[in-house]
Amino acid sequence: MRIELVKRPQRSALFSMLSPFIAFALTIIAGAIMFALLGVNPLNAFEIYFVEPISQVWQLHELAIKAAPLILIAVGLSVCYKANIWNIGAEGQFIFGAIFGSIIPVLFPQFEGPLVIPLMLLLGMVGGAFYASIPALLKTRFSTNEILTSLMLVYVAQLFLDWLVRGPWRDPQGHGFPQTIQFGDSAVLPELMPDAGRANWGFVFALVAAVAIWLMMSRMLKGFEVRVLGSSPRAGRFAGFGFNRMVFFTFLLSGALAGLAGISEVSGAIGQLQPVISPGYGFTAIIVAFLGRLNPLGIVAAGLVLALTYLGGEAVQSALGISDKVARVFQGMLLFFVLGCDTLIHYRIRLIGMALMKPNGAKLEAAPKLEEAR
């Protein structure tokens, strides 16, 4: 008895669409089992996890704050993944965007005015793009595997930020805490509706980026180029599209968006640089990208769902005393089920028994020498 994956002749359009929802349902079922094993009533836990964190308007603002970086990063990553280029280092590009953007408020705090924020955002995008250009360069020059290099550069970025805030950029009046000075008023990303909640312009950037990338991918020659090179590189070369150019384009684009997410987070939600500025947004965005079917509009929805897992994790920690690592478990399960569902859309499982062939109802004897074969 063995298990085989057999390619389906036709992919079901219906199930391709339903797959994220099925994956979500399966995650809920698996989550219920997990909560039950932890000795918590699953219904109660789910209410705390998924419903309570979004039952009031200010909480929706918190959701938008968490969703904004996820969407921004995931939209950029979706372009990479469509081109079959695997940028796993968005977390590092996020951090470098934050560092570059913070140059103005940290090193030139006396510089104020309406130009500060646009400049910071621009520098953030430059920082992210710069950091993403390293794996792109290594890939095109030395054929290194971009999955490894981009991932390893994440740790470099994290340690570089850690060194900055403990060393040269530490607030001299900060009682030795590893953090920079608080950003000045003109370096703080404005809130959208200050009376209702904390959500800032980062969420708007995310929505604009999603729509813009969606237009590019579906309507423009550039998007076509990405899809051709991603699905059949040789046909792409025949079309005259350069693969190396595409590596740089996708890395710089996704890096710039991750960098924008980084500086928006620091200048909007945090207000200064700290040793840790992201609860793993750059990695969670990979899940967001796939849950959103690599479609920028789907990514907006997926980003909101994953943002909720962060809020829910905090909620169950405070209400039920369960570790907030439970958020990571939910995210992991979600990715697992999404990829599983996708595989089953393309393939079906076939169990191959030993007595398969029974034509005309008669069971055939095995070849006489079959038993000798190992």
Place this chain on the structure above:
Amino acid sequence: MGGTVSANHDRANLLEVRGLTKIFGTLTACDHIDLNIAKGEIHALLGENGAGKSTLVKMLFGSLEPNSGEIFWDGKPVRITSPGVAKKLGIGMVFQHFSLFEALTAAENIALSLNDGSPISTIAAKARALSYSYGLPLDPDSLVGDLSVGERQRIEIIRCLLQTPQLIILDEPTSVLTPQEADKLFETLERLRAEGKSILYISHRLEEVKRICDRATVLRHGKVVGHCNPREETAASLARMMVGSEVKAVVRAPAEGIETAPALLEIRGLSRKPATPFAIPLKNINLTVCAGEVIGIAGVAGNGQGEFFESVSGEVLQQDAGSVRIRGKDAGGLSITGRRLMGAAFVPEERLGHGAAPRMKLSENLLLSRHATDGKAFVGSGGTVKNGAVYSAAQRIIKAMDVRKSAPDPEAAALSGGNLQKFIVGRELDRKPSVMIVNQPTWGVDAGAAAHIRQALIELARSGSAVLVISQDLDELFELSDAIAVMHNGELSAPLPIAEATFEKIGLLMGGAEPGHAEHGMEVA
């Protein structure tokens, strides 16, 4: 089975297949196939590409499991669950695509597949003896990487014979051979038949089948459409059985005024170093194609045709810009897009994955090669694609080339090979290119579609374009070309005008002979 008229009914059946069926998803690749192979006969399995020949053979060799049906070996029912089982029964197979390690010697390759622990020297001695006794001389100590395709095939055949099979399956064995090499192979096959071995010979080359086969089973769309004695049939009647309808002959009007026509494609001293250790280097290739003519390039597969196509198309650039000239201008330093903008069009050998993106719609595949040349028509301001214009152009091509499909704008992979090839060729013809370069225009294409494509290429040339066709199918080249050049080991012979060309002359060139040079001009090397 009852209706089978057999010339060999007096002989016992070695292999009997009843109702063998294989289903892939919604496609029934083999539909209740019946087949009898007698001891000591050469049995032909005929059919166009996609008729189910390969699927049937894979089931006989144990690499695919049938959904239903029975196989009898020497009168006993058997289940062939793996190639190992097939070998134990006494079935040997020589595949169309060889599985040899180029960095190992012939004997080492044979030892790998025998896997019985005997020392290489013993195997080499056995292989050498066997190869000479069957008239397939082979040096077991030579590196596979240094051998020609014909010699590599010998290794596969010897490897198969060393296992003393009763039934030998040969899949399109002559597709990689020169006519002379093929003659040698036929002698060997007749010898094997005389020893009482059976051979299942898969081919779509009707003349060969008529020449060496005792019986034939013809497949069409996965079903057996007839058993016959090929010697009593004509090539035309066999083709009719395979295709199911009459095939239109290609008409080629004589080219006129070529002497005064301008050269549209010029290749001057084109050389290319091998990109990988086993790629073929191109050596000082010269060729001129004038307006109004079709030049054919013959050659056994793997003699540099792929490398040549890549160089001329601009997928690989040349250092010397003058080594490829299109319409009188240097193009060697231009990319494929630049060369297209000069009026050239290209059709590569691989349809899926090179000429077309499999998972993209036909209209998107139209954009693939024409986004630059038809930039004004297909791409609007700001780089947006004019989907409507692309769609209607795709429909125009589909109509002009009679592309049959199941949906208005299906994915490329959903089309049959022949229909996709018609679309890919039509995509370029629709531009009315002044230079057209096609690699294997009808490889794996059914006869009806092939005739359509060939006729379209001739008409393009006669309307004043230069057409260059690279093909391994000599019949096709003789049908199409005004002159034929031969590529061998990265070198290109001077084109032979069609009036002077014969199968024999071209065959000799394919084998590496150099007319115009000394007969035995190898002492320099």
